[in-house]
Amino acid sequence: MTRTLKAAVFGTGSWGTAFGMVLADAGCDVTLWGRRAELADAVNSTHTNPDYLPGVELPRNVRATTDAAEAADAADFTVLAVPSQTLRAGLAAWTPLLAPDTVLVSLMKGVELGSAMRMSEVVEDVTKAPAERIAVVTGPNLAREIAARQPAASVVACRDESVAVRLQTACHTPYFRPYTNTDVVGCELGGAVKNVIGLAVGIADGMGLGDNTKGSLITRGLAETTRLGLAMGADPLTFAGLAGLGDLVATCSSPLSRNHTFGTNLGKGMTLEETIAVTRQTAEGVKSCESVLDLARRHGVDMPITETVVGIVHEGTPPLVALKELMSRSAKPERR
Ligand SMILES: NC(=O)c1ccc[n+]([C@@H]2O[C@H](COP(=O)([O-])OP(=O)(O)OC[C@H]3O[C@@H](n4cnc5c(N)ncnc54)[C@H](O)[C@@H]3O)[C@@H](O)[C@H]2O)c1
């Protein structure tokens, strides 16, 4: 008889909880770790996460705790689902508690400010685990839709393909179809930069612009993501897949996307402060647009849409002015 796999999920927000549900539906025993005792109690007593996934009934093999050691104990998979900019500090505290040889799984779609590290690099830096034991799950996976068990595909990326296959099996359900990939750099960049492009498309939507603008931003957004990926050693084909185009389309089309919604509010004329005040959950692109631009500069890559988003979000450039600047750049061939 095969042993039931154990998963610890650090982060009881919308994606940590929804992915915990996927793992549980696939047969794992799942322990969510969160900071607040009331939320852990609610998960254990009502089998719901009323703060992040109200109305969704969680499987009975999902439980929650505020005790990081209890969550981490004997976990085959340690899943990390906190806001990207908080990962380093949280993980430093959890590292001594991690099960030996656990596979570390990042669900996060951001780039660290200052270091410009991708999340798997932060995990490696803090835990000193080998890259072969660090995996990434990414793709068009809006948490609310996954929690409703609507069909979706995803990517499980790890440098060691056998580890990716193990995780693929552990999270494969009738509604969640994970594909493996060994291009961790490309998969992570796809996830992080799509949030920035999602902000840009949201801004355009908020300004009342139409589908030509959206199609152009998505396509040119993918072009600049691919340029950065190539400079960083990623496989350009990754960006035509779920971690690239797939996630970009989902994020840029959906009112469920926090990045898209954040952009829409800015495009409608709300200030950054007003927009932050009405945003309850993590919109990674707001901070990561700066670290993505930092990465682009370090690699000598031109990312005009990302630069435009940084201008609007962090430098107070009015969206209309930023758009005019973007459109008045000198003409160039499509493939350069
Ligand atoms: N929500 C989605 O649809 C979705 C899908 C795919 C990937 N992601 C990515 O997953 C990551 C997590 O997103 P989410 O949607 O679960 O965010 P969320 O805002 O719904 O939840 C974040 C969780 O982290 C906790 N948290 C905040 N600051 C913390 C800290 N300093 N230490 C520990 N915990 C802290 C919050 O209390 C909350 O439980 C992000 O990188 C996001 O881009 C989200």
Ligand SMILES: O=P(O)(O)OC[C@H](O)CO
């Ligand atoms: O709500 P967002 O904008 O963080 O997007 C959620 C997921 O990343 C979509 O795949």
